Amino acid sequence: MIRGLYTSGYGMITLNRKMDVVSNNLANVNTNGFKKDGVVFEEFSEVLAKRLYDNTNRPLNMPQDIGEMALFNDIAEVYTDYTQGSLENTNLNTDFAINGDDGAFFTVAVPDGEGNYREFYTRDGSFKLDDQGRLVTRSGFVVMGENGAIFLEGTEFNVNSNGEIYQNGELVDTLRIRKFENPETLRKFGMNLLAVTDETQEGAFNGTVLQGFIERSNVDAVKEMVDMITILRSYEANQKMIQYQDATLDRAVNDIGRV
Known part of the structure; x- marks a missing residue:
């Protein structure tokens, strides 16, 4: 009986963590370039259940194996699609999108508070020009070109499919597009930015850059809502199981004990 309480209780904790992931996906359904997260469940290690002291045909009432069972499950991984x-x-003209290469990203420079800059990556190509004429993100982070920050004289410029920026007929710079062969190793930093890890491997960019387009979130709002309802129903079922088991335990302690 106590095991059942733990199983249902831990199931509620796991479902609550999955709900956090689904809620975050829904909150970013209109965030440009946002990549949804998913959850992979795993079972706890199986344990061997035994029948104890109820088989008089076995010598000395030795316990008898009745099979393997897993008490509950847990979240094995939160991955990004x-x-x-x-x-x-x-x-x-200041909006850009990467087409045809899921592992490619725009490069931005983020200050670390000590006068230095660190590279981060994003699929959100909704850029603008700041008061210095630099191409920046909506959060004010500098968009990097192959030669550093990109300076432009107004919004009248053209960008070709390779990311080369032309203004007044002259090549100004080329957008720094970084391609990663294993984007699953990237880690979300916040503010729609991604950071590399020690396992991240670079590759060759195989897509194209589109000017005048932005990439929308890949979140399917309908699917996320269905997942949210499913989680709520499962959570309620575990909650009711705890109530049933608690009521049964109460009767076992108070009523049967009096008999």
């Missing part, structure tokens, strides 16, 4: 989202035409 880097599938490309839909592309939306904005007709804005």
Whole structure:
């Protein structure tokens, strides 16, 4: 009986953690370039259950094996789905999208508070020009070109499929597009940015850059809502099981004990 309480209780904790992932996906359904997260469940290690002291045919009432069982499950991994989202035409010269390569990202420079800058990566190509004429993200982080920060004289410029930026007929710079062969090793930093890890491997960019487009989130709002309802129903079922087991335990202690 106590084991059942633990099984249902831990199941509620696991479902609560999955709900956090689904809620975050739904909160970012309209975030440009956002990549949804998913959850992989795993069972706890199986244990061998035995029948004790109820088989008089076995010598000395030795316990008898009745099979393996897992008490409950846990979240093994929270992964990110880097599938490309839909592309939306904005007709804005400062908007860009990467098409045809799920492992490619724009490079931005983020200050670390000590006067230095660190590279991060994003699929959100909704850029703008700051008061210095630099191409920056909506959060104000500098978009990196092959020669550093990209300086432009107004929004009248063109970008070809290779990311080369032309203004007044001259090549200004090329967008620094980083391709990663194993994007699953990237880690979300916040503010729609990604950071590399020691396992991240670079590759060759095979896609194209589109000017005047932005990539939308790859979150399917309907599917996430269905998942949320399923989680709620499972949570309620575990909650009711705890109530049933608690009531049974109460009767076993108070009523049977009096008999």
